[in-house]
Amino acid sequence: MSPPVVLVEHDPKLPVVELVLATRTGSMYDPSGREGALNLALKTLTRGAGALSGDRLEEHLDRLGAEFSAGAEVTTTHIHATVLRRNLEAFTALLRDLVARPLFEPEEVSRRARALRADIVDSRDDDRTLAGRHFRRGLFRGHPSGRPVAGTPSTLPTLAAVDVRSAYTHAFTRGNVVCGASGAITEVEARALFGCVLEALPEGAAPSGALPDPQPLRGRELLVVDKPDRTQVQLLIGCLGTRADDPDHVPLAVGNAIFGGTFTARLMREVRSKRGWSYGATSRLYRDRARDAWSMWTFPAVTDAPACIALQLQLLERWVAEGITARELSQAKQFLIRGRAFDFETPSRRLSHRMDEAIHGLPEGYHRTYADRVAKVTVEQVNRAVRRRITPRDLLVVAVCTASASLEALKGVIPGLSRVTVVPFDTD
Amino acid sequence: MVRVPMSDPTERLQRALERLNHGRPARRRVALLEPFAFGPHRVEHLRLGNGLRVLCLVDPTAPVVSYNTWFRVGSRDEVEGKTGLAHLFEHLMFNETRDLPAGRFDQLLERAGAETNASTWYDWTHYYANVPRDQLPLVVRLEAGRMAGLVLREKPVASEKEVVANERRYSVDDDPDGTVNEALWANAFTVHPYHHSTIGWMKDILAFTVDDCRRFYRAFYAPDNATVVLSGDLDLARAVTLLDRHYGPLKASGVRPRALPEEPTQTEERALTLTLPTPSARVAVGYKSPPYGHPDHPALTVLCEALTGGRSARLYHRLVTVRELASDVGAWASTFCDPGLLEFNLTARDGGASEALLAALDQELDGLEREPLTADEVERAVARIELGFYRSLETASGRAEIAGFADTVAGSPTAAWERLRALTSITAPRLQEAARAYLLRERRTVVHVRPNLAKVAS
Known part of the structure; x- marks a missing residue:
């Protein structure tokens, strides 16, 4: 068994300690029909562990001045705690119970499932969240990356304590956990603390965590999330992007900065600065172990939405067909390289990068050397990466809007539509 | 100084x-x-x-x-x-x-x-x-x-x-x-x-x-x-x-703070109802509260934290965890130069009505008289506030913002740390006094949100 991975960023300036435990697997292993099991397990941790009931445990956490959060992603999970340094010793015992001796009592699991279900219902008030949720489901149809990490209002009530315990035990084994500490804690202290937590976990290596790449879309699809009385259209338009280890990833990230990653990028300039059509106009390249997404986000008024979509598609096609200029590349490089100073400003940020490398299987020092790789990117590499990875003909357009007011106009400005779907905003 | x-x-x-x-x-x-x-x-x-x-x-x-x-x-x-x-x-x-x-x-x-x-x-x-x-x-x-x-x-x-x-x-x-x-x-x-x-x-x-x-x-x-x-x-x-x-070469404008009209003392509760296309009912309640620089403000900040700040906070624990009436509760004492509001915001669960939320809130706030917040509840709230304050100082940007905000609203960057001292020395009886002085029904405004169910039904 290899020794546990413990990463430490010591800085005693503030009397605060941050502790992180992350796993290299996530909700991808939730069984079909049991979506949300691992996330529910993590959300139930504070509802009883060791000899403490949920109520006593939560009181104790607050008394120590501890922030505790836990949750799952598709390929990872995290347990994150921040505590006042003077209470670290008392917190260590609590953390050991939380991580290694959770009770998962049936009534507490059900209680938390009901709370998470209510959160999902409430989140339908946020149009951006709705757009994001439907975008991922549509883009990664049939792939683990498109499954609902937090479950759905239908799956959550069916999850039993046994599902939750099984999901947690599968993920939290000694060989699958990466530990990190930052702030007013030394490496010796951190190793002792995590040693004490990890020794109580079951043996077990990291599962493979390998994910196949999702299938790309074929053609352009419009998915309208129908919600009453909208004054705006929340728009997410995108396609697949790159894997984390794809040689195109860094050139594409640079290309994305030029297209929609900064305040002076093409998208922001054309949509917001020149026309005032949307408060935000940005694009983003995501990164995970499997090929993840690239998307652009705007939210124009209902009356401007058709023209805004048409403009965005034009900009996208031009970006792919004509590429970028040397001047744009120079500007983006300076922004990306100089801005790295902030990524290492605090112990917490430094730790976050090292944890990212460890749990996503990136080479050690990936973030420290990121600026060097950006510096070497050429115009040709960017243009090649954009052409290879961004697919203007195969796109998903998600629009959260009032269908009766917007659907026909939106259809009219997206050439080559192969599929149009309308779903009510309050479906699962 | x-x-x-x-x-x-x-x-x-x-x-x-x-x-x-x-x-x-x-x-x-x-x-x-x-x-x-x-x-x-x-x-x-x-x-x-x-x-x-x-x-x-x-x-x-x-x-x-x-x-x-x-x-x-x-x-x-x-x-x-x-x-x-x-x-x-x-x-x-x-x-x-x-x-x-x-x-x-x-x-x-x-x-x-x-x-x-x-x-x-x-x-x-x-x-x-x-x-x-x-x-x-x-x-x-x-x-x-x-x-x-x-x-x-x-x-x-x-x-x-x-x-x-x-x-x-x-x-x-x-x-x-x-x-x-x-x-x-x-x-x-x-x-x-x-x-x-x-x-x-x-x-x-x-x-x-x-x-x-x-x-x-x-x-x-x-x-x-x-x-x-x-x-x-x-x-x-x-x-x-x-x-x-x-x-150095820029000219001063001679701007002087404008004399603002003083808000008359509110003498009766105000209430209104909004009907919105939302899945969940809500209620927002605002009690008139003192400005950021007022000596009572730290007590109200701790009061908010003790009632809604952590999972064990009284309102959160009782209304969200135990009774499952609300999906979320929050409270905040406005941090403004002039008197503002001590706000409570609650969102209902499972088709619950805003009136039920308000009744539950009133029951808890009225109950503070016979069941005051304990020293332990105050200690928990203060520990959370202290942690939040230190975390806000992690970056150069965070330190500049804390110093600038304290200077702009309270007259000096030192005020941020003086306030931390005031917050961490609050006692349960002091909270009780503040609750008694400010949680007055005749000085509150209530906004009910009723979901427009006809429109949100699938």
């Missing part, structure tokens, strides 16, 4: 100032004033001849500088019919200046690797740029340039009005929380400008003229209405020399 020991950099700063001020008339001199204590840090305090207040916090831990400008103007300074102007102006400040064509300001800062943004609220407008330390000269030049040299033209103003209208649609019109918050303050305040939200009414946003903007700029954007806060890896003497070079 806390005495702070002199350091070598300060001695160098004094020598630099002697050189700088040599032979100058009094109105052009840079004054080094008594420094402020800011926890383990020392904040140098200077004033330029034109009234610009400068605060410098040196911390060489990381090679970055956070550059913040706080203007003492916000939506409190607007009049009916012109609401939202302070916020629109925050947007316009990223446009053309006498020295730079439109778009160049952002381009230069991006090239410098800067993180930059701004925010506006009732009492202030705050601009920041976080830059690698070697880019400080650029930021000083750009910030001074737009403080006095902004160029306002028809087309960009029209475009920015559209942007702000879209921001309003996003954060208020299509967002139930934004809609509720706007309604709560609009009904709680009848004559004080806290009546209107900072983003402004839509009809006002769309009606602004370039002349409105020019008048606003002349009145409020001037060195004597601003504080510049620098935090990070600074050479004090060089920084102050730069500030003097770029800001």
Whole structure:
């Protein structure tokens, strides 16, 4: 068994300690029909562990001045705690119970499932969240990356304590956990603390965590999330992007900065600065172990939405067909390289990068050397990466809007539509 | 005033100032004033001849500088019919200046690797740029340039009005929380400008003229209405020399705080009901509360935290975890210069009604009399507040913001730490007194939200 991975960023300036435990697997292993099991397990941790009931445990956490959060992603999970340094010793015992001796009592699991279900219902008030949720489901149809990490209002009530315990035990084994500490804690202290937590976990290596790449879309699809009385259209338009280890990833990230990653990028300039059509106009390249997404986000008024979509598609096609200029590349490089100073400003940020490398299987020092790789990117590499990875003909357009007011106009400005779907905003 | 020991950099700063001020008339001199204590840090305090207040916090831990400008103007300074102007102006400040064509300001800062943004609220407008330390000269030049040299033209103003209208649609019109918050303050305040939200009414946003903007700029954007806060890896003497070079020639506007109408004492509860296309009922309750600088404010802050701040907080535990009436509860004592609101916001679960939420809230707040918050509950709340405060100081930007906010709203950066001391010494009986004094039904406003079920049914 290899020794546990413990990463430490010591800085005693503030009397605060941050502790992180992350796993290299996530909700991808939730069984079909049991979506949300691992996330529910993590959300139930504070509802009883060791000899403490949920109520006593939560009181104790607050008394120590501890922030505790836990949750799952598709390929990872995290347990994150921040505590006042003077209470670290008392917190260590609590953390050991939380991580290694959770009770998962049936009534507490059900209680938390009901709370998470209510959160999902409430989140339908946020149009951006709705757009994001439907975008991922549509883009990664049939792939683990498109499954609902937090479950759905239908799956959550069916999850039993046994599902939750099984999901947690599968993920939290000694060989699958990466530990990190930052702030007013030394490496010796951190190793002792995590040693004490990890020794109580079951043996077990990291599962493979390998994910196949999702299938790309074929053609352009419009998915309208129908919600009453909208004054705006929340728009997410995108396609697949790159894997984390794809040689195109860094050139594409640079290309994305030029297209929609900064305040002076093409998208922001054309949509917001020149026309005032949307408060935000940005694009983003995501990164995970499997090929993840690239998307652009705007939210124009209902009356401007058709023209805004048409403009965005034009900009996208031009970006792919004509590429970028040397001047744009120079500007983006300076922004990306100089801005790295902030990524290492605090112990917490430094730790976050090292944890990212460890749990996503990136080479050690990936973030420290990121600026060097950006510096070497050429115009040709960017243009090649954009052409290879961004697919203007195969796109998903998600629009959260009032269908009766917007659907026909939106259809009219997206050439080559192969599929149009309308779903009510309050479906699962 | 806390005495702070002199350091070598300060001695160098004094020598630099002697050189700088040599032979100058009094109105052009840079004054080094008594420094402020800011926890383990020392904040140098200077004033330029034109009234610009400068605060410098040196911390060489990381090679970055956070550059913040706080203007003492916000939506409190607007009049009916012109609401939202302070916020629109925050947007316009990223446009053309006498020295730079439109778009160049952002381009230069991006090239410098800067993180930059701004925010506006009732009492202030705050601009920041976080830059690698070697880019400080650029930021000083750009910030001074737009403080006095902004160029306002028809087309960009029209475009920015559209942007702000879209921001309003996003954060208020299509967002139930934004809609509720706007309604709560609009009904709680009848004559004080806290009546209107900072983003402004839509009809006002769309009606602004370039002349409105020019008048606003002349009145409020001037060195004597601003504080510049620098935090990070600074050479004090060089920084102050730069500030003097770029800001020193700017003219003061002579702006004076406007006398605002005093809100009459509320004598009866106000209530209204909104019907919105949302899946969940809500209730928002606002009790009249004191300004940020009032001695009772720390007690109300702890009260909010003890009731809703953590999972074991009383309201959260009872209404969310045990009774499962609410999916969320929150409380906040407004941090404004003038009296504001102590807000409670609750969202119902499983088709519950806002009336049931309000009844449950009332039961708990009325119950504070017979079941006061315990010393243990207060201790938990204070520990959480303390943790939050320290975390907010992690970055140069966070330190600059805390110092600048305390200075703008409470008169000195030291106030942030004095407040922490006040918060951590609050006792349970003190909370009880505060609850008794401010949780008065005749001084509250209630907004109910009823879901429009016909519209949200699948």
